[in-house]
Amino acid sequence: MKRFLGLIVFLALLAGALYLLWPQIRNAQRYSALLSAPTPAEDSLPSPLPGQNLTDTWGAARSQGRRHEGIDIFAKRNTPIHATTRGIVLNVGPNGLGGRTVMVLGPGGQRHYYAHLEKYPELERGEWIEAGTVVGYVGNSGNAKNTPPHLHYGIYAGGGAINPYGLLEKNPAAP
Known part of the structure; x- marks a missing residue:
């Protein structure tokens, strides 16, 4: 019986730790997935300002x-x-x-x-x-x-x- 109660306490502590750490675990998974995902291909990103005309101003003098x-x-x-x-x-x-x-x-x-x-x-x-x-x-x-x-x-x-x-x-x- 003592052993059974010890197992229950251990499992409860483990579940509590996982509950508290889940946001960090989830963020680590997302971060890893982002780093390993392919970079965007040509014409694949939506415009950040839908409906606005785009002009290539890259490289213009500043x-x-x-x-x-x-x-x-x-x-x-x-x-x-x-x-x-x-x-x-x-x-x-x-x-x-x-x-x-x-x-x-x-x-x-x-x-x-x-x-x-x-x-x-x-x-x-x-x-x-x-x-x-x-x-x-x-x-x-x-x-x-x-x-x-x-x-x-x-x-x-x-x-x-x-x-x-x-x-x-x-x-x-x-x-």
Whole structure:
């Protein structure tokens, strides 16, 4: 009988530990799946601003001798911006050039960068999101304060910035 009670206590403790650790276990599984997933193919990502025309602004000259590492998609202020992939939110917060930004870790370990936002939705670092989740609203924060409202969308991999234009569907439909 004593042995049976010890087994019950052990199983109860094990179940409690698994219950408490499950969110971390689930996040580790998702992180692993993202890193091993294939990177997006040409014309496979939905537009972060459905219904807006896309223009390839990659490589355009910028201040201080920089080159544009992304594309700008112009839209009305506060237009919802949708995640192009599923992933884990790496950062929600301001930086010098991008102003209000969101960074999402997506398939293949690529980082999807949304910048110049007007405001953020309720997102937290480490949160899992699906493609289509609203990650921000169009604005002109950061070094875009003197430009019309737009989204700067960039993709980064281990080797640096990738032109997102070729990966985005070119005939976006409004939601």
